[in-house]
Amino acid sequence: MKINKQKLYYLIPITIGKSVSNFIIEIGTVVSFLLYAIFNALIPPLYINEYLKQIMRVGWASLPVVGLTAFFTGGALALQIYSGGTRLNAESAVPSIVAIGFLRELGPVLCGLMVAGRVSASIAAEIATMKVTEQIDALTTLGTDPIKYLVSPRIIVTTIFLPILTTIGNIIGIFGGFLISTERLGFNPTFYIESSIRYIELSDIYSSLIKAAVFGMIISTMGCYFGFKASKGALGVGKATTDAVVFSSILILAFNYFLTELLFRT
Amino acid sequence: MNKNNPHEIVLEIKNLFKKFENKIILNDLNIKISKGKSIGVMGPSGTGKSILLKCILGLTDYNGQILYNGKLLERKNREILYNNSGMLFQGGALFDSLNVWQNISFKIMNNSSAHSKKDSILIAKKMLNEVELGAEIFQNMPSELSGGMQKRVALARAIVNKPNILFFDEPTTGLDPLTTKAINELIINLINKKNVTSLIISHDPLSIQKICDEVIFLTDGKIEWHGNVKEMSNSKHKMLKDYLNSNK
Numbered sequence: 001m002k003i004n005k006q007k008l009y010y011l012i013p014i015t016i017g018k019s020v021s022n023f024i025i026e027i028g029t030v031v032s033f034l035l036y037a038i039f040n041a042l043i044p045p046l047y048i049n050e051y052l053k054q055i056m057r058v059g060w061a062s063l064p065v066v067g068l069t070a071f072f073t074g075g076a077l078a079l080q081i082y083s084g085g086t087r088l089n090a091e092s093a094v095p096s097i098v099a100i101g102f103l104r105e106l107g108p109v110l111c112g113l114m115v116a117g118r119v120s121a122s123i124a125a126e127i128a129t130m131k132v133t134e135q136i137d138a139l140t141t142l143g144t145d146p147i148k149y150l151v152s153p154r155i156i157v158t159t160i161f162l163p164i165l166t167t168i169g170n171i172i173g174i175f176g177g178f179l180i181s182t183e184r185l186g187f188n189p190t191f192y193i194e195s196s197i198r199y200i201e202l203s204d205i206y207s208s209l210i211k212a213a214v215f216g217m218i219i220s221t222m223g224c225y226f227g228f229k230a231s232k233g234a235l236g237v238g239k240a241t242t243d244a245v246v247f248s249s250i251l252i253l254a255f256n257y258f259l260t261e262l263l264f265r266t
Numbered sequence: 267m268n269k270n271n272p273h274e275i276v277l278e279i280k281n282l283f284k285k286f287e288n289k290i291i292l293n294d295l296n297i298k299i300s301k302g303k304s305i306g307v308m309g310p311s312g313t314g315k316s317i318l319l320k321c322i323l324g325l326t327d328y329n330g331q332i333l334y335n336g337k338l339l340e341r342k343n344r345e346i347l348y349n350n351s352g353m354l355f356q357g358g359a360l361f362d363s364l365n366v367w368q369n370i371s372f373k374i375m376n377n378s379s380a381h382s383k384k385d386s387i388l389i390a391k392k393m394l395n396e397v398e399l400g401a402e403i404f405q406n407m408p409s410e411l412s413g414g415m416q417k418r419v420a421l422a423r424a425i426v427n428k429p430n431i432l433f434f435d436e437p438t439t440g441l442d443p444l445t446t447k448a449i450n451e452l453i454i455n456l457i458n459k460k461n462v463t464s465l466i467i468s469h470d471p472l473s474i475q476k477i478c479d480e481v482i483f484l485t486d487g488k489i490e491w492h493g494n495v496k497e498m499s500n501s502k503h504k505m506l507k508d509y510l511n512s513n514k
């Protein structure tokens with residue numbers, strides 16, 4: 001086929017313009033979805049049982065994953081900083097760098113990514129299946145708002161529980177660093193603990209919590225949104241799950257950068 | 267139909283249009299359902315029967331007007347309809363995270379007049395009885411039930427709050443002849459005993475003949491034939507005749 005050059009010049013800006021405007025519309029849809037879910041959470045009936053179920057599922061069931069990742073990463077971090085530090089004669093910085101690095105970055109990001117893989121995927125798969133099998137329509141015809149019943153509990157619980165999970169992950173990660181440093185690298189335990197604590201500031205702790213809460217909101221919103229958007233068939237469910245994990249992971253890393261800019265600008 | 271007494275019309279559909287992107291699915295439908303009457307909707311696959319129900323129930327956008335007891339229903343505000351209707355979905359659509367009694371009692375537990383757990387279980391067992399299932403399955407999960415049992419549980423869930431209008435989307439498709447007969451009889455019982463108005467989508471002319479008063483034959487989103495159920499089998503309408511014959 002002969003390509004009409006003139007036509008191509010028209011098509012390029014039109015296509016770009018269309019995808020940009022679709023992207024902006026999609027962001028608007030996600031934000032209004034999130035706001036609707038949050039405001040409706042405050043209006044009775046409250047569906048307390050749904051919140052309890054989500055607490056078990058998001059909070060309790062994520063503990064092993066978060067704990068194990070944090071422990072091994074803390075250990076590896078200590079080893080790395082030690083071996084890098086010997087080149088500069090800065091081995092004594094291991095405790096404080098492990099602690100600060102975990103609180104500010106690794107704790108929330110690791111926890112966010114691990115929970116994104118677990119929770120975002122399972123929320124998306126569950127809601128997409130409900131959509132495809134008309135359970136969401138059934139909720140509506142039974143006089144229940146599906147967003148209030150399904151989305152609000154998931155978003156609220158994940159947003160509250162990710163900071164808690166992250167705090168536990170931080171403690172376990174720092175403990176992993178401590179264990180490797182004292183057992184493998186010959187650090188004095190008392191020295192290690194003292195120098196860990198000496199350089200930690202309050203801002204490190206609350207920034208960790210703020211990041212985790214934002215990531216929790218991203219994870220649950222993406223899971224719910226892509227679940228609700230799912231098209232018919234098993235293919236739709238699979239796509240919803242993948243999209244939820246991919247988009248929540250990317251958004252976590254992107255928001256991590258911007259939050260770091262915002263919280264630690266000096 | 268009683269045209270002189272508009273108060274008797276429970277559901278009225280006026281100039282209903284529905285399209286997806288550029289494809290027209292429903293094209294200017296006008297339907298009236300009188301109190302206590304049962305209307306069957308037939309037609310080839312993909313003509314928009316399920317979409318018609320979705321429009322009535324406000325589960326999708328549409329153009330046109332739908333009135334319930336003379337009141338115009340808004341797209342997002344259908345509480346009056348939901349409070350007084352029951353819907354049986356094509357696949358049952360039971361909530362798979364809830365067990366049988368939680369499914370059946372969902373409506374009475376999650377609404378303003380919240381029943382206690384004990385009452386809800388009692389009512390659920392009574393409903394199980396009504397759809398001729400044993401009360402002992404009240405704690406089973408939907409995944410542990412056969413397709414026919416799921417349909418019955420879904421029927422129990424749809425009628426738990428004593429609705430005065432019922433919607434059925436292919437209540438017997440995919441079921442064996444015996445279960446089909448049983449479900450048809452349950453529906454007939456419900457409709458006759460409780461004077462419920464109903465709209466039934468079905469591919470099965472025999473079921474329609476048993477259950478319904480009137481029939482609408484839908485093709486390509488238009489009403490191709492509309493009449494009394496007794497006139498259906500003698501109709502000279504070519505498409506309807508072909509459809510009925512192919513079903514035999």
Ligand SMILES: Nc1ncnc2c1ncn2[C@@H]1O[C@H](COP(=O)(O)OP(=O)(O)OP(=O)(O)O)[C@@H](O)[C@H]1O
Nearest residue numbers: 286287291309310311312313314315316317318469
């Ligand atoms: N979400 C959608 N997007 C685009 N087209 C759709 C969508 N849902 C349904 N359709 C189209 O609308 C038409 C009517 O669908 P509908 O489900 O109402 O058919 P039906 O009459 O109930 O068929 P069946 O007897 O097989 O259940 C079909 O052609 C279908 O392709």
Ligand SMILES: [Mg+2]
Nearest residue numbers: 315316356435
């Ligand atoms: Mg259908």
